[in-house]
Amino acid sequence: MNLDDLRDIFEPYERLVKIELCGVTREVPENNTILRGLQYLDLEAISYGEFCWNGECLNCQVWLKNGDKEKAVMACRTDVKEGMEIVRMADGIELFGSPQTA
Numbered sequence: 001m002n003l004d005d006l007r008d009i010f011e012p013y014e015r016l017v018k019i020e021l022c023g024v025t026r027e028v029p030e031n032n033t034i035l036r037g038l039q040y041l042d043l044e045a046i047s048y049g050e051f052c053w054n055g056e057c058l059n060c061q062v063w064l065k066n067g068d069k070e071k072a073v074m075a076c077r078t079d080v081k082e083g084m085e086i087v088r089m090a091d092g093i094e095l096f097g098s099p100q101t102a
């Protein structure tokens with residue numbers, strides 16, 4: 001699989017936005033959910049992962065930095081935002097071949 005073939009899976013976007021993912025700055029397509037952004041970063045891991053994509057399984061849960069606290073959201077239901085900080089991800093999200101290491 002390569003990203004050009006699969007561009008259709010993403011909502012239309014003109015640019016990438018920077019987010020912080022477990023301490024590492026990454027660029028993901030604007031106008032898309034966090035889960036699509038993770039898919040953009042690791043196509044196979046997310047495409048073949050166990051995700052319902054519609055808010056039912058909770059396998060996509062991530063924790064966003066929210067002031068001094070963390071806020072859990074569903075990555076398939078939450079759009080990316082420039083500067084968003086994802087501090088933790090559900091165990092089922094294994095990017096780049098290892099859990100929790102982005």
Ligand code: FES
Nearest residue numbers: 053056057058076
């Ligand atoms: S992928 Fe199932 S709740 Fe988000």
